[in-house]
Amino acid sequence: MRMRKAWIVARKDFSEFRANKHIIATLAMMPILMSVFSVLIAVPLASLASQEPPPEPDLHLNLLVFYDHVDLKDTTLNNAWVNFSTVLNGIVNVSYINNSTLTNVIAYGSLLDNVSIANGILIGCVLRNSQYGQNSTVMIDTVISGTTTGSRELYKSLLDLMTHSFLLYFFFIMAVAMPTTIASYSFVGEKTNKTLEPLLSTPLTDGELLFGKYIAVFVPVMSLILVAFAIMTALIDLLTAPLLGYLLIPDAVWLVGVFVLTPIICIVGIAMNVYISSKVNDVRTAQQYSALIVLPVLLVFVIGPVTGMGSITVGFMTIIAIAFLGVLAFLVWLNLRRFNREDILTSWK
Amino acid sequence: MSGLAIQARGLTRLFGNKTAVQDVSFDVAWGQVFALLGPNGAGKTTTMRMLCTLLRPTAGTAEVGGFDVTTQPINVREQLGLLPENPGLYESLSAERNLRFYGEIYGVPPSKLQGRIEEILKTLEIYDRRGDKIAKFSKGMRQKIAIARALVHEPRILFLDEPTASLDPEASKVVRDFILQLKARGGTILLNTHNLYEAQRLSDRVGIMNTRLVAFGSPHDLADRMWSRSTEVTLKTPDARFVTAIEALGFVKGVRREDGRLIVSMDDPDNDNPRLAEALVRAGAEVVSMKEREHSLEDIYLKLIRGDEAK
Structure with missing residues (x-):
């Protein structure tokens, strides 16, 4: 497979995204809201956790x-x-x-x-x-x-729970939810705009075309997630460090979460969406299916803490990352094996 | 360059139980324009798609540019430029960006690509609109850009599927003239059309399809195969005695009257027309005009398709 060809396909899709301000706006909305939301949660908690307890009153006990x-x-x-x-x-x-x-x-x-x-x-x-x-x-x-x-310790543990589980969950959700907007459109869009026939008549292989579509979604989504992470980290640390006396994030959990697990989850979401997009004939159907993709990913992260099997730790994330890499390998194999140019071309509505 | 540009042998394609194309065989030499004619649903687009490796044949084989469409699809696709029935351009991108994308996909070197895009846009008289989004273009302009896209990598073989369908007469003429330019430069073109005028004007050879290939050859050859040669004579005052006079000539195979003219069947009008004229004059006829009767592609097409459907 020639990655240069896949990159050409991806660059064409980037150009289309850039030309459509609504796509960029809808993509950017989630990480922006996420950053604001994180700050709104973390700062009050940090403020409570940093409060010194008031002096104990003299109760004047006269024990009889x-x-x-x-x-x-x-x-x-x-x-x-x-x-x-x-x-x-x-x-x-x-x-x-x-x-x-x-x-x-x-x-x-x-x-x-x-x-x-x-x-x-x-x-x-x-x-x-x-x-x-x-x-x-x-x-x-x-x-x-x-x-x-x-007491203050409760707020501290709550702050820890929020920043190391709750907020990190949001990054995982973003990683799987954000690609649905554009990945579900990847092949359906080419079909509905009738651009697929000339595209399939070029010397692109199935792999080059599919990986081009993966890259086209992965790069903008992960870029926005990383920008959101940078903004959130800067804001939270800027506002909480004077209260707590230390930097709340990033730490090992966040670094592994954002730089290892989030990209894997993101590309799993993309592979699922691209597969659906190559199998259905209209955008609405693709997006309906894509909405369902978020559920199993959410389930993984809900089952762990609820059953007490794992809070978000580096170890827990490593296990999940390995599991998702397995899922990803299967999805890539499935995409390549089931990518049928004839079906895609002849099943237009 | 050697061999044939396109070679189809027994191409067949089924969709479920429905036969779209049945046992189609033909050759196209390098530098030839070949038109596939046929009614809607005749299998022209399916045949073209099989040759472009977009569909796999259910049976039969085909080679395009010396490569097998089933076993060497990438090699085949590297040779061809396709203008599909629908232009299929990226609406939110500029004309130039559309062409650049396809040029890059086909591996045109960056140093050459810009010049190639400019050249082709200038030839098609749309260079001034190169930066405009396709969404702002008329149907005719979109078709021009789609043609430019099919040519940006200088393909060895060009596939044009209904290139003037849904275009107004002026835009159709621009597209036809451009195809003629390509033909004059020795381009190899496979053209799908049901516009008989277009096929007659542009193509060297035609294939008439109705699921299977009903006939194949140049329009002239097809006419010769279907009708005996004849001369159309217009007299100032048609009279039965003139018919009698020419029926007596040995080379005349038959005479009939049609719209006040005499239609004289013979094997070799080039040799025998002077003797025919002489006999008529001797018989006292005043000859207004004499010409060999020609059959249009429309005559050929209608006779073949009606004959095929009657079977």
């Missing part, structure tokens, strides 16, 4: 009762010191709870140290190194500190 290693049920505790105990269905007033579990409890003006709370309502408390979950409500004036879930 002491409970140690007991199970308390349907109890009201006033000025109590509860140690290594469980409290079920109770009210805790101005007490000190240490290394205990509270369930269905309303706590007021108390110091909770290393406590696990379920279905709790905390009003004006100090919460240190504790966990509150399961429908608990933290009312105003409650101060959270230490490694307590829900």
Whole structure:
């Protein structure tokens, strides 16, 4: 195969894209929105994660009762010191709870140290190194500190989840969704404009024609994705580095994601679209099918985290990249094997 | 250059159960213009597509420029320039960009390509519009650009499928004149048309198709094969005694009256017409005109196609 010939086909398609401003506009829309969206998510989270906790108030505890290693049920505790105990269905007033579990409890003006709370309502408390979950409500004036879930660390982990999973997913989605606009048109467009017959009468081989069509879609789509990545990285780092004290992105996950996995996903999407385009007879049908292509790719990235089999790590992406390379090899083989000039030429509507 | 430009042997193409082309054989020599004539659906475009390697023959073989259309399709395509029935140009690109793309695909060296594009656009009188998008062009101009595209790489064989279909008379004339220029320069052309005037004017030989090849040869040869030669005589006052006088001549095979003229059948009008004139004058006839009767391609075509359909 002569790559120079494929490049000539691709350059012709670039010229057609350039001549049609709507194609460029629709292509550029997604990465631009993506960049803005990323900044809108990352900056507030970084701001929350960087906040210093307020100083703990002096609760003026006057502890009168002491409970140690007991199970308390349907109890009201006033000025109590509860140690290594469980409290079920109770009210805790101005007490000190240490290394205990509270369930269905309303706590007021108390110091909770290393406590696990379920279905709790905390009003004006100090919460240190504790966990509150399961429908608990933290009312105003409650101060959270230490490694307590829900504190600054929660925002940090949320920021990490957003930047290393959620935003990266969007790049994968862009890589598979953006080519549909133009790849689904690659052969159908030539058919409907009646340009296919003279094109097929040239000395181009099937491979040169197909790879020309791949390149024609891959280059603009990946260029826009990389530009979006550069803009997003610059904006996020510019706005979050002063808050966090370090550069949020890029890191190894992002670099592998954007420079290895995204191009592979992109070309898999293109190969699927080009295959469909060579098999159908009108643009609408091609685009309907192309819309479905996004689903299996989305599924791969949803199944992993949902089943706990893999958050987005370099290792997870390497596995997915190898799997997609296999899919790509199959699609290229399928495209070459099933590319039938006669069918394409004689099945015009 | 040796051998034949195009050689088709028993070309057959089926689409499902429908036979589009059946057992078509013909040769086209280098430098010849060959026209395939036939009604719509006669298989002309299918035959051309098989020769251009766009369709594979169901049976039979063909060579174009010495290469087999089935086993050497790339070599075949390197030799030819195709003007399809529909111009099929990239509407959003300029005329020049369309030609450049095809020139590059055919491997015309960059140093030569610009000059070639300019030359051909000037010949077709559209050089001033080279930068305009095809979308702004009229049908006639699009057809000119499509012809330019077929010629940009200087192909050895040109395939023209209905080159003047859907063009107005003025644009048709420009295209026909250009084909005549190519013919004068020794171009080898296969022309598909159902325009009989065009075929008669442009081609050296014709093939009349109706799924199969009904007849093949020069229009003159075909007429000779189908009709005996005859001389058309116009007399000032036609009279039965003049018919009797010429029927008595030994070389005359038959006489009939047609629209007030006498149609005299004979084998060799070139030799016998002077003796015919002499006999008529001796019989007292006043001869207004005498000429050998010619059969147009239309006469040939209609007789062959009607005869074929009656079978």
